[in-house]
Amino acid sequence: MSCCLKAGFSFYGSNDLASKNRAKGSFRVCSSIQTLQYKESSNPRECLGKTLHLSDQKHVTNFVTKSPKSDPPNTSLRWWEKSLHQNMIEIQSAQELVDSLLNAGERLVVLDFYSPNCGGCRTLHPKICQLAEMNPNSLFLQINYENHKEMCDSLNIKVLPFFRFYRGAEGRACSFSCTNATIKKFKDALAKHGTSSRRLGSAKGLDESELSALASRGLISRNLVTNSSKDYEADVFSIR
Structure with a gap:
């Protein structure tokens, strides 16, 4: 053969x-x-x-076995869009900010003011995401300074990164600026205001002066200023 x-x-x-x-x-x-x-x-x-x-x-030689192609990793996300968790929300307008604070109930709300061009904001972002994951009962609202300059000016934001803590009827609990080197300041604020078991009543949200500043620029309705003041007085009276 x-x-x-x-x-x-x-x-x-x-x-x-x-x-x-x-x-x-x-x-x-x-x-x-x-x-x-x-x-x-x-x-x-x-x-x-x-x-x-x-x-x-x-x-x-034309018969070549090829393994299935896997989808490439998503590399289009910008740094402030990475590692976000369900309790982290990007604020799109002043009205959304006001509503989010008022609807938070007694939850701790952290306002995170940042800029895509801020090196300190970028360095700090991963740690803020980790702390958000460790505190799922708290709400983290991210505010892009470049997209909302009028709103940030109305809220008197002068330095970045900057944070404000709000909770229940107390309204603003604290505000400060911190960097990666001073992250302990942020952790201490979370421990103090995020774990309190004291009943605080309905959320107050922004101060009346802040609401007035937003309304004067046409960013929110002026009715929100009057209604917020009446609701706050009612809550204070009921607590007494």
Whole structure:
């Protein structure tokens, strides 16, 4: 029996077999595969086996096994959009800020004022995300200074990064600026205002002066200023 590979390779079982005429029952292997055809030798004495013909138009080397492509990691996120948690919300307007504070109930609310161009904000961001994850009952509201300059000016924000803590009827509990080196200031504020079990009543939200400043710029309705003042007086009276 002889084996012939059309790609240019020939193999013979022995010298004696190589001297014999190739029988019709010879075994032929082509350089490509797809269909298999078996034909019986016309002379059983010459070849007791069967002829295997492999033919097709595609070369063997064209068959390459490829692993499924996996989706590339999302690298389009900007630094202030990374590592966010469910209790971290990007504020889109002054009205959303007011509503978020009023609807927070007795939860601690942290206002995080930042700028994409602030190196200190960028360095501090991963740690703020970690603290947000460790305090799921607190609400972290992110405010992009570059997108809300009028609102930040109305709230008297002069330095970045800057934080304000609000909780229940107390309204603003504290405000400060800190960096990566002074992160302990942030942790201490969380421990003091975030774990208190004292009942504080309905959320007060922004101070009346802050609401008035926002309303004067047309960022919120003036009705919110009057309503907030009445609600706060009612809460104070009920506590007494």
